[in-house]
Amino acid sequence: MPHISIISSSVRNGRNSHRVALYFRNYLNDNKLATSEILDLFDYNFPLFEERLQYQVSPSDGAKDFADRINASDGVIIVTPEYNGGYPASIKNVIDLLYKEWHLKPVAISTVSEGSFGGNQALIAIQFVLWKMKAWTVPALFPVPEVAKTFDENGNPADKKKTDKKASDFVKALLWCVEAKSRME
Numbered sequence: 001m002p003h004i005s006i007i008s009s010s011v012r013n014g015r016n017s018h019r020v021a022l023y024f025r026n027y028l029n030d031n032k033l034a035t036s037e038i039l040d041l042f043d044y045n046f047p048l049f050e051e052r053l054q055y056q057v058s059p060s061d062g063a064k065d066f067a068d069r070i071n072a073s074d075g076v077i078i079v080t081p082e083y084n085g086g087y088p089a090s091i092k093n094v095i096d097l098l099y100k101e102w103h104l105k106p107v108a109i110s111t112v113s114e115g116s117f118g119g120n121q122a123l124i125a126i127q128f129v130l131w132k133m134k135a136w137t138v139p140a141l142f143p144v145p146e147v148a149k150t151f152d153e154n155g156n157p158a159d160k161k162k163t164d165k166k167a168s169d170f171v172k173a174l175l176w177c178v179e180a181k182s183r184m185e
């Protein structure tokens, strides 16, 4: 069974996009599609980026742990909020931290907003950065508009049937890339 890490990017007190990370973990587990874990940037509490992990003289345990977990993942789901038409610094902080860990890593991106556009501007911005890092950005969408109305605090969607259908397409695209990559290795 593939192993998928879900990066929960918001480090804001009272954050709502974490609900979507919880949803994906539940969805993958309940449907036995993958083993999964949430890499919660709020919990990691990383300092502002100073240098790439590979060049750090004494990297923190947290940085090493994060890199190891990305390395050990067959695929990654990034759940990121949209802030002011972009993505938050917290996720750029950890994208820049790593290098070879991103190479050809299948990464599916879910953008989350309070407004009605589902973070589509953040999607374009983060997609380019990941492409530049040579990650394999999965051609699938999971935008979440009006997150506080569409998911509860435990990650339960208001409309489970519709949300699961949307997740099915998104996760299938990610797992297709994971399998294709494994066949090439």
Ligand SMILES: Cc1cc2nc3c(=O)[nH]c(=O)nc-3n(C[C@H](O)[C@H](O)[C@H](O)COP(=O)(O)O)c2cc1C
Pocket: 010, 011, 012, 014, 015, 016, 017, 018, 081, 082, 083, 084, 085, 086, 112, 113, 114, 115, 116, 117, 118, 119, 147, 148
């Ligand atoms: C600094 C900041 C900027 C934001 N900018 C936008 C925005 O451009 N468009 C939007 O729909 N929501 C915006 N929001 C609302 C977030 O999308 C909303 O808080 C959502 O729940 C996801 O972020 P969260 O996980 O931090 O809660 C912004 C929120 C913050 C804190």
